[in-house]
Amino acid sequence: xxxxxxxxxxxxxxxxxxxxxxxxxxxxxxxxxxxxxxxxxxxxxxxxxxxxxxxxxxxxxxxxxxxxxxxxxxxxxxxxxxxxxxxxxxxxxxxxxxxxxxxxxxxxxxxxxxxxxxxxxxxxxxxxxxxxxxxxxxxxxxxxxxxxxxxxxxxxxxxxxxxxxxxxxxxxxxxxxxxxxxxxxxxxxxxxxxxxxxxxxxxxxxxxxxxxxxxxxxxxxxxxxxxxxxxxxxxxxxxxxxxxxxxxxxxxxxxxxxxxxxxxxxxxxxxxxxxxxxxxxxxxxxxxxxxxxxxxxxxxxxxxxxxxxxxxxxxxxxxxxxxxxxxxxxxxxxxxxxxxxxxxxxxxxxxxxxxxxxxxxxxxxxxxxxxxxxxxxxxxxxxxxxxxxxxxxxxxxxxxxxxxxx
Numbered sequence: 001x002x003x004x005x006x007x008x009x010x011x012x013x014x015x016x017x018x019x020x021x022x023x024x025x026x027x028x029x030x031x032x033x034x035x036x037x038x039x040x041x042x043x044x045x046x047x048x049x050x051x052x053x054x055x056x057x058x059x060x061x062x063x064x065x066x067x068x069x070x071x072x073x074x075x076x077x078x079x080x081x082x083x084x085x086x087x088x089x090x091x092x093x094x095x096x097x098x099x100x101x102x103x104x105x106x107x108x109x110x111x112x113x114x115x116x117x118x119x120x121x122x123x124x125x126x127x128x129x130x131x132x133x134x135x136x137x138x139x140x141x142x143x144x145x146x147x148x149x150x151x152x153x154x155x156x157x158x159x160x161x162x163x164x165x166x167x168x169x170x171x172x173x174x175x176x177x178x179x180x181x182x183x184x185x186x187x188x189x190x191x192x193x194x195x196x197x198x199x200x201x202x203x204x205x206x207x208x209x210x211x212x213x214x215x216x217x218x219x220x221x222x223x224x225x226x227x228x229x230x231x232x233x234x235x236x237x238x239x240x241x242x243x244x245x246x247x248x249x250x251x252x253x254x255x256x257x258x259x260x261x262x263x264x265x266x267x268x269x270x271x272x273x274x275x276x277x278x279x280x281x282x283x284x285x286x287x288x289x290x291x292x293x294x295x296x297x298x299x300x301x302x303x304x305x306x307x308x309x310x311x312x313x314x315x316x317x318x319x320x321x322x323x324x325x326x327x328x329x330x331x332x333x334x335x336x337x338x339x340x341x342x343x344x345x346x347x348x349x350x351x352x353x354x355x356x357x358x359x360x361x362x363x364x365x366x367x368x369x370x371x372x373x374x375x376x377x378x379x380x381x382x383x384x385x386x387x388x389x390x391x392x393x394x395x396x397x398x399x400x401x402x403x404x405x406x
Contacts, residue, residue, distance in 0.1 A: 060151075060176060060393075060394050060397060061148055061149050061150075061151060061174045061175060061176065061177070061178050062176070062177050062178070062196045062197075062389070062390045062393050062394075063145060063148075063149050063177075063178045063179075063180065063194050063195050063196050064081075064177060064178070064179045064180070064195065064196065064197050064198070064199070064386060065179075065180050065181075065185035065186055065191075065192075065195040065197070065198040065199070066078070066179060066180070066181040066182075066185060066198075066199050066200075066201070067181075067182070067183070067184070067185045067186050067198070067199070067200045067201070067242070067245045067246070067249065068181075068183075068200065068201035068202075068203070069183070069203065069208070069234075069238055069242055070183075071208070071211065071212060072201045072203045072208070073201055073203070073369065073370065073375060073379075074181050074182075074201065076368050076369050076370065076376075076379070077199075077201065077379045077382075077383075078102065078109050078179065078181060079365070079368065080361070080365060080368065080376070080379045080380055080383050081107070081179065081379075081382075081383040081386060082102070082104045082106075082107050082109070083361065083364065083365065083383070084361065084380075084383040084384055084386070084387050085104065085105070085106040085107055085177070085387060086104075086105060086106065087104040087105040087106070088104060089102035089103060089104040089107060089109055090102060090103060090104070091103070092170060095170050096158055096167055096168075096170060098158065098160045098161070098162055098163075098167065099158055099170055100113060100114055100158065100159065100161070101114075101156070101170065101172065103175070106175065106176045106177055107175055107176070107177045107178075107179060108148075108172065108173075108175035108177070108178050108179070109179045109181060110156065110172070110178065110179070110180050110181070111159075111181060111182055112136075112141065112180055112181065112182030112183060112184055112185060113130065113159045113161070113182055113183075114156055114157050114158055114159045115136050115137045115138070115140055115141040115157065115159075116130060116135055116136055116137075116159045116166065117134075117135060117136055117137040118134075118135045119159075119164055119165045119166050120163075120164025120165070121164065122135075123135050129233075129234060129237050130183065131183055131234065131237035131238055131241050131242055132237055132241065133184070133187065133241060136184060138184070138187070138188040138190070138191065140157075141180075141184075141188065141191055142188060142190040142191050142194070144156055144172075145178070145180060145191055145194050146194055148172065148174045148175075148178050149174075149178065149194055150174075151174045152174065153171060153172060153173045153174060154171075154172050155169040155170070155171055155172075156169055156170055156171075156172045157169045158170055176390070177386075177390055180195075183241075183242055184241070184242070184245070185198065185245070186198055186200070186245040186248045186249065187241060187242075187245055192248055196282075196389065196393060197250050197251075197280070197282075197283065197386060197389055198248060198249045198250050198251075199249055199250070199251050199252070199253070199382060200245060200246040200249035200251075200252045200253075201252075201253050201255075202243075202246055202252050202253065202254040202255065203255045204254070204255060204256045204257065206256075206257050206267070207255050207256065207257060207267045207270065208231070209227075209231060209267075210266055210267025210268075211267055212227055212230075212231065213227055214267070246321075247321035249277070250276070250277050250280045250283060251274065251275065251276050251277065251283075251382055251385075252273075252274075252275040252320070253272065253273070253274055253275075253375065253378050253379065253382070254272065254273040254274075254275060255270055255271075255272050255374075255375060256270070256271045256272070256273070257270070257271065258270060258271050258309070258331055258332065259271055259331055260309035260310060260312065260331055260332055261309050269309065269331075269332060269333060269373075270331075270333070270373050270374060270375065271329065271330070271331040271374070272329065272330050272331075272373060272374025272375050272377075272378055273327055273328070273329045273374075274286065274327065274328045274329070274374075274378040274381065274382070275318075275320055275325050275326075275327050276325055276326045276327070276328075277320070277323050277324075277325050278323070278324040278325060278326065279324070282388075282389045282392040282393055282396075283385060283389055284349045285325075285326035285349065286326070286328055286347055286348065286349045286350055286381060286385075287315055287326060287328070287347070287348050287349060288313060288314075288315035288328055288346060288347055288348075289315070289346060291348070291349075292317060293315070293316065294314075294315070294316035294317070295313075295314060295315040295316060296312070296313075296314045297312070297313045297314065297315075297346075298310065298311070298312050298313075299311055299313070299342065299343065300342075303339065303342045304334070304339050304342050304343065305334075305335040305336050305339055306332060306333065306334060306335050307335055309332060310332055311330065311331065311332035311333070311334070312330075312331045312332060313328070313329065313330050313331075313343070314327075314328075314329045314331075315327065315328045315329070328347070328378070329374070330373070330374035330377060330378075331374075332373070333372045333373040334372045334373070335372075337359070337362050337363050337366055337371065337372070338359070338363065340358070340359045340362055340377070341356050341359045343377075344356065344358045344359050347381075350381050350384060350385075351381075351384045351385045351387065351388035352384060357384065358377070358380055358381060358384065361380045361383075361384075362376060362377065362380055
């Protein structure tokens with residue numbers, strides 16, 4: 001069994017102490033910190049080693065799940081989300097340069113590729129893809145997400161995308177907001193129950209194919225035939241294990257070919273739908289003009305500049321996998337982001353702290369992919385909604401603690 005280092009950590013002002021067998025235990029209201037070896041085995045608590053325990057009384061980690069196939073915009077969404085909370089997300093300082101983790105003042109983003117149980121060679125030998133659940137350690141994923149949610153630091157493994165190997169683990173301390181992003185955040189029911197909010201980025205096959213062609217042919221020199229073969233090879237596992245997760249999501253950002261240009265298949269003009277589940281605690285769906293109504297809106301051309309084929313918005317109630325949802329849709333793209341304030345002023349429940357905050361965020365990241373269409377707009381709005389959800393959860397926990405002490 002591999003040896004793990006024991007660290008002393010402070011998490012969210014929680015009280016920590018070290019327990020060593022045979023010595024006095026000075027902690028109170030404590031939970032155990034479980035450390036993991038690179039072989040994903042739990043350390044024996046009865047062994048003669050020190051175990052860090054931390055008070056979880058002030059633990060306030062909120063867990064967000066983001067699911068999508070590779071190349072579908074998870075990284076861009078993460079950058080927009082962390083920007084809403086302030087501060088850029090960066091790899092852990094002084095750690096493995098190939099770490100997939102991103103840390104800001106408020107958020108920690110964990111890539112679920114780190115829970116691959118098989119490295120690249122192992123997957124090839126067993127004939128499975130990274131999308132197959134057999135190539136992933138859901139037991140460890142569940143235990144570590146739960147520990148972080150409870151205010152307990154963990155030693156998380158690292159999957160090295162450069163070498164395709166499983167690197168030694170890294171210490172992750174409980175953040176205010178933990179985002180787990182990747183292929184399987186909602187696949188395992190145990191992990192799903194730990195999520196305070198979940199998002200699925202749903203890119204249609206037509207758009208995904210167009211994006212992959214643009215990227216792989218232009219930037220990587222791949223042939224059209226090899227791109228088609230790569231997509232087809234992944235499709236059975238994607239359909240079986242990844243795509244079904246969207247039924248569990250609290251919000252889905254669906255990206256489709258435009259309907260403004262008949263027969264368009266270039267993927268440059270997009271129709272994007274923000275699908276929001278009704279009845280989610282701390283989350284109120286966004287609406288356009290009149291809540292609960294069915295709206296179709298073509299903005300005034302004098303107030304919102306847009307070239308051919310124009311812009312069209314719609315809103316209304318729908319049913320999605322048996323759930324009542326509200327859907328806001330945008331088809332087309334902006335020419336001038338500063339004019340987005342006109343659209344923003346017609347949207348309600350967007351959880352902004354001041355007039356024009358959505359527009360400000362979009363202008364701040366004008367160079368991000370999707371900033372001229374509905375992907376950037378709806379990712380920004382969902383980011384603001386998550387900030388509001390976090391603040392409501394924290395306020396609710398604080399109120400509950402006060403009432404419990406009264």
